[in-house]
Amino acid sequence: MTIDGAIDCDIHPGVPNIKALLPYMDEFWQESFVARGIDGFDMMSYPLGAPITCRPDWRVKGERPGSSLPNMRRDALDAFGIGLAICNPLTGGQVAVSETMGAAICSAVNDWIVEHWLNQEPRLRASIVVPAQAPLLAVEEIERRAGDHRFVQILMPAACEMMLGRSYYWPIYEVAAKYHLPIGLHAGSMYRYAPTSGGWPSHYLHDYVANSQLFEDQLLSLISNGVFNRYPDLRFVLIESGVTWLPGFIWRAIKTWRGVRAEVPWVKRSPAETIRENIRLTVQPIDAPRDTDVVERIIEQIDSDRMLLFASDYPHWQFEGDAVLPSGLSPDLLRRIRVDNPLETYPRLKETVQ
Amino acid sequence: MNAPVDVMERRPEADTRLGIIDCDIHPSLKPGALNQYLSERWRKHLAEYGKLNCGIYADRGTYPRFSPATSRRDAWPPGGGLPGSDVAFLREQLLDAYNIAYGVLEPLIGVNTSRNLDEAAALCSAANDWQAHDFVDLEPRLRASILVPQDDPEASVKEIERRAGDWRFAQIQLGSKTSEPLGRRRYWPIFACAEANGLSIGLHVGGTQNSAPSASGWPQFYIEDHHMLVHSMQNQVASLILEGVFEAFPKLKVCMIEGGFAWVPSLGWRLDAHWAKMRDEVPQVKRPPSEYMRTNLWYATQPVEEPENPDDLRQVFEWIGWDRMVYSSDYPHWDFDDPHLAFRFQMTEDEKRMLFRDNALSVYTFR
Numbered sequence: 054m055t056i057d058g059a060i061d062c063d064i065h066p067g068v069p070n071i072k073a074l075l076p077y078m079d080e081f082w083q084e085s086f087v088a089r090g091i092d093g094f095d096m097m098s099y100p101l102g103a104p105i106t107c108r109p110d111w112r113v114k115g116e117r118p119g120s121s122l123p124n125m126r127r128d129a130l131d132a133f134g135i136g137l138a139i140c141n142p143l144t145g146g147q148v149a150v151s152e153t154m155g156a157a158i159c160s161a162v163n164d165w166i167v168e169h170w171l172n173q174e175p176r177l178r179a180s181i182v183v184p185a186q187a188p189l190l191a192v193e194e195i196e197r198r199a200g201d202h203r204f205v206q207i208l209m210p211a212a213c214e215m216m217l218g219r220s221y222y223w224p225i226y227e228v229a230a231k232y233h234l235p236i237g238l239h240a241g242s243m244y245r246y247a248p249t250s251g252g253w254p255s256h257y258l259h260d261y262v263a264n265s266q267l268f269e270d271q272l273l274s275l276i277s278n279g280v281f282n283r284y285p286d287l288r289f290v291l292i293e294s295g296v297t298w299l300p301g302f303i304w305r306a307i308k309t310w311r312g313v314r315a316e317v318p319w320v321k322r323s324p325a326e327t328i329r330e331n332i333r334l335t336v337q338p339i340d341a342p343r344d345t346d347v348v349e350r351i352i353e354q355i356d357s358d359r360m361l362l363f364a365s366d367y368p369h370w371q372f373e374g375d376a377v378l379p380s381g382l383s384p385d386l387l388r389r390i391r392v393d394n395p396l397e398t399y400p401r402l403k404e405t406v407q
Numbered sequence: 408m409n410a411p412v413d414v415m416e417r418r419p420e421a422d423t424r425l426g427i428i429d430c431d432i433h434p435s436l437k438p439g440a441l442n443q444y445l446s447e448r449w450r451k452h453l454a455e456y457g458k459l460n461c462g463i464y465a466d467r468g469t470y471p472r473f474s475p476a477t478s479r480r481d482a483w484p485p486g487g488g489l490p491g492s493d494v495a496f497l498r499e500q501l502l503d504a505y506n507i508a509y510g511v512l513e514p515l516i517g518v519n520t521s522r523n524l525d526e527a528a529a530l531c532s533a534a535n536d537w538q539a540h541d542f543v544d545l546e547p548r549l550r551a552s553i554l555v556p557q558d559d560p561e562a563s564v565k566e567i568e569r570r571a572g573d574w575r576f577a578q579i580q581l582g583s584k585t586s587e588p589l590g591r592r593r594y595w596p597i598f599a600c601a602e603a604n605g606l607s608i609g610l611h612v613g614g615t616q617n618s619a620p621s622a623s624g625w626p627q628f629y630i631e632d633h634h635m636l637v638h639s640m641q642n643q644v645a646s647l648i649l650e651g652v653f654e655a656f657p658k659l660k661v662c663m664i665e666g667g668f669a670w671v672p673s674l675g676w677r678l679d680a681h682w683a684k685m686r687d688e689v690p691q692v693k694r695p696p697s698e699y700m701r702t703n704l705w706y707a708t709q710p711v712e713e714p715e716n717p718d719d720l721r722q723v724f725e726w727i728g729w730d731r732m733v734y735s736s737d738y739p740h741w742d743f744d745d746p747h748l749a750f751r752f753q754m755t756e757d758e759k760r761m762l763f764r765d766n767a768l769s770v771y772t773f774r
Contacts, residue, residue, distance in 0.1 A: 104684045212623040219627065247618040249642035250635070252587040258685045259588070259649050262677055263622065266638035270621035273631040295677050300719065301669030304712035309634045311713070312742055313473040316630050325715065340677035347676065347726075354719050370684055 058136030060395035060402065063239075063292050063335045063364035064129060064177075066170050067120035068144045068162055070094075077161035082154070094145025094158060098210070098241030099369075103257060108370035119368040122173055129367035130176055133377050137395075137402060138365075139205060140170055140179040141239055141292060147210050148243040152187035159184050160194055163204075171203045178402065180208035180237050188224045195225070199232045205401040206235050206290065211264060212242035217271045218278030230284045233400045235333070238271060240264040240293040265340075268294040269302050272328065276306075279319045281331050288398055290333045293366060295340040297347070300354035303328060329357045333398050335364035336390060338371040339379050348379040352386070362398060363391045426508025427746055428767035430609070430707045431664050431735035432501065432549070434512050434542055435476070435489035444533035444540075452526065459522045461616040469616065469625075470632040474741045482739030490739035494545045501738045502548055505746055508764070509773050511550050511577050512538050513611050513664060519554050519582065520615045527556035532566055535576070543575040550577035550773065552609055558586050560596040567597070571604040574774040578607045582614020583639040583666065590643075590650025598656045607660035607770050610643060612636040640666035641674050644704065648678065651691030653703045662705040662770050665737060669712040672726035675700050701728055705770050707735035708762070709744040717751035729758055733767045 071092045075083050085091070099106045107118030111128050119125065130138060146158025159182045166179045181198045183191035191207075198204045207229050215221055217238070229236055241264070247253045248260045248267075268291050275281065275289065306324040314320060320327075341347040352361070365377050378387065396402050442450055462469050474480065476489050482500065484493035491497060501507060518530035531554040538551035553570045555563035570576045579601050587593060589610075601608055613636065619625050620635045640663050653659060675697030682689070682696050706727065714720055724732060737743050746763060754762070 104687075105681070212621070215624045216621060216626050216631075217623065242622050244622075246622055246624055248622045249588060249646075250618050250620045250639040251583070251585045251589065251614075251642050251646065252618050254588050254642075254646060254649070255591060256649055256688055258681055258688050259645050261685075262645050262674075262681055263642060265673075265677060266641050267622045269638055270623060270626070270631075270635055273634055274621075274623075274626055277626070277628050277631050295673070297673040297676055298670065300714070301667075301673060301712060301723070304669050304714045304719075305634055305637060305667055305710075307715070308710060308713040308742075309630055313630045313633070316473060316628055338680060340673060340680045342676060342679065347672075350722060351673075354714070354716075354722075356715070 058134040059363045059391035061129070061133070061135045061138035061365050062290065062362040062395055063141055063337065064125070064138040064367050065119045065369060066125070066140050066142055066166065067117035068142045069117065069120065069165070074158065074161040074165055077164035078157055082157040094149070096143055096145055096148060096241060097244055098260070099143055100257065104370055105261060107368045111368045122170065125367065126174070129365050132375065133365055135176065135365070137176055137178055137405065139399070140166055140177055141208055141237065142166055142179070142182055143239065143241065144182060146184060147182060149184070149186065152184060152190060155184035155186055156190040156194065160197070163194065163198055167201065178203050178205045180204070180206040182208050183225070185209040185213050185222070185225070186243065188222055192224050192228050195228045195232070195234070199234070202401045202404055205399045206237045208237045208239060210241045210243055211238045211267050211271060212246070214243060214245050216274035218274030218276070218280050220278070223283065226280060226284050226287055230287050233286070235288040235290050235398055237290045237292050238268065242267070264293070265295040265298045269298065272302070272332065273306065276320060276324050276327055277317050279317070281327050282319050288331055288333060290335065290362065290398060292335045292364070293338065293369070294334055295338055296334050296336060296361070297340045297351050299334065300351060329360060333360055333362050333394065335362045335366070336379060337364045337366040337377070341379070343380065346381060349381045352382070358386055358389050359394055359397065361390045362395050426506045427734060427763045429501070429507050429510040429736045429738070430662060430733050430767060431513050431611070431709060431737050432497070432510040433491050433738065433740060434514055434538065435491040436516055437488050437492050440541060441530070441533045441537055444536040445529060449526065449529040458517055458520070458530070459526065460517060460520050461522060470629045473629055477741060478739045479741055479743055494542055497738070498546055501736065502546070507548060509548055509550060511552065511609065511771065512542060513552055513580060513609065514538060514554065515611070515613055519556055524556055524559040524562065528559060528562040528566070531556050535566065535570055539573065539575045550771070551575050552578050552580035553606070554580055555597065557581055557594060557597060560593060563597050564600045567600045567604065567606070571606060577771045577773065578609040578662070580609045580611055583610055583612045583636065583643050584614035584616065584618070586615055586617045588642060588646035590646035590648070590652050595652070595655065598652055598659050602656045602659045605772060607662055609662050609664050610640070611664040612640060612666050637666050637670055641670055644674060644700065645678060648696045648699045649689050649692060651689070653699045654691055654693055659703055660705065660770055661703060662707060662733065664707040664735060665709055667710050667712050668706040668708060668727060668732065669723050671700065671706055672723060701731065705731050705733050705766065707733050708749070709735040709737045710742045711744055711749045720750070721752045729761050730766055732762050733770060734763045
């Protein structure tokens with residue numbers, strides 16, 4: 054198969070309720086969920102009815118956003134000329150306080166995505182949903198899926214139980230490096246801590262906006278804790294981060310590193326170099342006013358044509374009509390964002406073109 | 408009342424030369440300096456229990472700094488004491504050396520972060536007396552910040568009212584890390600009082616530690632925590648705007664201090680983009696959020712970000728608006744910004760005047 058069209062690095066099939074996942078669980082969990090009457094694992098990070106969670110013209114009354122494959126084909130895959138798309142299921146299993154319950158849900162979601170999406174639509178690939186609240190269980194889940202090369206990435210929420218550079222998470226990075234799987238960090242939180250360092254905001258809009266600060270926090274953590282010293286080829290993909298915060302962040306990171314780098318002597322390179330080499334970002338949303346040259350300026354400031362990855366973020370509402378790509382980009386850069394950068398980021402996608 | 412004063416109308420002796428206005432100078436305590444301003448009850452309490460902050464150590468911050476007293480090695484006064492504790496040396500090393508016409512004191516001495524609100528109120532009041540007597544009275548180019556126990560709005564308002572008519576105080580200081588996001592209604596009495604008295608809010612990085620520095624918990628290193636303070640600034644800007652503070656108090660001025668500024672444009676774009684979709688959640692926000700960032704907020708420059716291409720910084724100034732930018736040195740801290748060296752791009756004389764002086768006159772009332 055050759056790739057004809059763009060590679061969408063963030064598309065969201067709507068994860069169903071627990072009842073639909075029960076066939077993929079063992080007896081203990083089937084019995085537990087039913088006997089205890091437990092359901093309702095939709096994440097606070099994406100309330101089902103919130104405007105961000107589904108673009109109005111893609112919303113089907115009575116249906117979960119993104120739950121219909123025919124609609125996904127019509128509204129995204131066909132509409133945007135997508136050759137391959139990476140499914141990033143968002144499930145409460147990723148944020149559950151119970152390690153084992155979280156693992157059971159995540160594993161069921163991975164089975165479900167194979168049967169109902171990957172087996173039904175050859176353009177689809179998926180991220181492995183893991184219980185990051187239990188890194189050792191996450192490793193088991195990754196090992197279980199790694200043989201299916203339609204799984205091209207490991208997906209984690211952007212806010213977990215600790216900063217992501219901490220050695221607690223290194224077993225996940227170890228297995229990711231072994232299989233050349235990037236780690237996708239998706240906007241959203243386990244809500245173990247307040248969404249901001251000033252506490253709990255009053256509005257969902259504020260929580261959502263604060264995601265970009267969270268991504269910045271995690272970059273600092275990953276770099277300062279030496280994750281890229283230990284795993285120099287490991288890539289992190291920041292999914293739904295907003296993008297335009299990046300240059301200002303890099304400049305401040307450079308300044309701080311110059312001032313106090315002796316605290317972390319293993320960080321020998323400028324954070325800017327590490328970020329350009331190891332970090333990728335999906336381009337929806339790209340927080341900039343439309344019909345200005347802001348995006349062009351920001352891309353000049355980022356000073357790398359390798360970092361940005363095409364994404365529709367379907368069915369999340371980030372743009373109107375067919376404006377899935379930022380305007381004002383050169384044909385060369387468009388080609389990189391739509392095809393070349395995703396292929397370089399996700400080695401398993403290349404198997405598809407060979 | 409601190410009614411805004413036009414530059415041209417100020418007393419001539421207050422303006423004998425065109426100097427720089429520095430919005431961020433950190434005074435330090437000499438040993439026991441607050442005692443004379445505290446009652447016996449609080450001296451005893453502090454000697455026994457100390458300050459009950461939300462931290463892990465009794466007498467220091469959670470993240471060990473990278474230089475003694477977080478300061479420049481050359482800022483230790485020859486006569487002894489901490490950097491920033493000796494007015495004569497501060498005068499020589501900063502005010503005279505850089506032709507500073509006015510400098511705003513930003514004490515970071517942990518007086519407004521106690522969980523014990525009565526303790527916080529007593530300490531803030533003492534620290535305000537201390538700034539006025541031990542600094543401004545000795546050097547009238549300096550101005551004090553009104554420190555308030557912000558989690559007790561009633562006590563905060565009393566303290567502001569007590570200082571508002573005193574020319575030695577230029578602003579109300581709040582921290583960028585608070586028990587709740589600053590836009591929430593518990594803090595509104597402070598904003599009402601600030602607006603009524605024509606006093607700006609100086610929002611300085613730092614503050615309490617009720618919440619972890621990140622939504623993902625606690626960083627391991629100072630190099631992380633120090634940078635993450637910037638994110639606490641972004642959070643407070645979002646909170647003040649989205650809660651409708653600037654609709655309720657349209658004349659309120661807030662100056663963001665020691666958070667840098669390269670984050671300002673993208674935060675505005677981000678707020679605008681997502682507000683456009685979800686504005687029905689925040690009907691109190693009447694205009695695109697970035698507009699409030701251009702009418703009610705100012706940004707003190709230190710620590711100036713360091714782009715690989717220095718002209719990128721000029722672009723950021725243009726995106727934010729030159730009229731929003733005020734200079735700050737952060738003296739005597741290690742990441743001090745020298746006004747002659749910190750900005751590595753060309754400025755016109757007009758731009759220099761705005762940045763180093765005139766914009767600050769829109770924020771502060773110097774009498």
